[in-house]
Amino acid sequence: MAEAGRPNPNFMNGVPELLILRLLLEREMYGYQLVRAIRGATGEAIALGEGVIYPALHALEADGALASRRETVAGRTRVYYRVTTGGRRRLGRITKDYSRITGAIRDVLRGPPSEKPAF
């Protein structure tokens, strides 16, 4: 049962996918770069390792949501990913779902109008 304090103990489902698609929408990136971009964009609140990102990128590409391009820079191979049209649709869907659910949770956390806020 999720202990608080650790960087991010499980927490959410589909969020890695959501963050990846949203960040790649702005500009194409390669995996290793994405790993740090997520740390950076969330102010360390969310830290997804390479073991999460790479498989997710592969799956998204296999699903046609991402397309990739290889480039070798200073002897290192980078695989740049960009969002496809299908990926944009997918991002739209999951963003809507995500907002719907977190919105519902927020309402519950706020509590009924009568009650003075719990926090």
Added chain:
Amino acid sequence: MAEAGRPNPNFMNGVPELLILRLLLEREMYGYQLVRAIRGATGEAIALGEGVIYPALHALEADGALASRRETVAGRTRVYYRVTTGGRRRLGRITKDYSRITGAIRDVLRGPPSEKPAF
């Protein structure tokens, strides 16, 4: 990889716990009642079955976050749960964690100031 459309495909971790504690803070409830309260409070956005709620209640009680009281009404036994002092602390912690992370995600979804909103 989380298919959209189903009632609530996995989605989050610790959210059942969060909702349970928050709703029980307002008034004590029994398990079956909670199942419907969650459906109701989230406008069907989140529907947690009994297979989620009962084990969660047992675990929270075992952890000292909830206390229970049995009552028989019209031949049916109800187990009412209320939040303990420790449970209130716990709710405070996980609410803060939750807000921190969803806040970070919201920032990412909003995108950089320069960019026009994606949706």
Added chain:
DNA sequence: GACAATACCTATCAGTTCGATGTATGATAC
């Protein structure tokens, strides 16, 4: 020459949640 950082990758483990199933009672419909 060792070590850290970059850059890719995969396999396994652990934790959650979902779905199915089971028991039992009371109320309702036929």
Added chain:
DNA sequence: GTATCATACATCGAACTGATAGGTATTGTC
């Protein structure tokens, strides 16, 4: 009167994520 549904509890196994840990290879630094 009996079949069915809603109430109310409970547990187990399956499925899915995501976290951890490991593995390769190159470049740059001390």
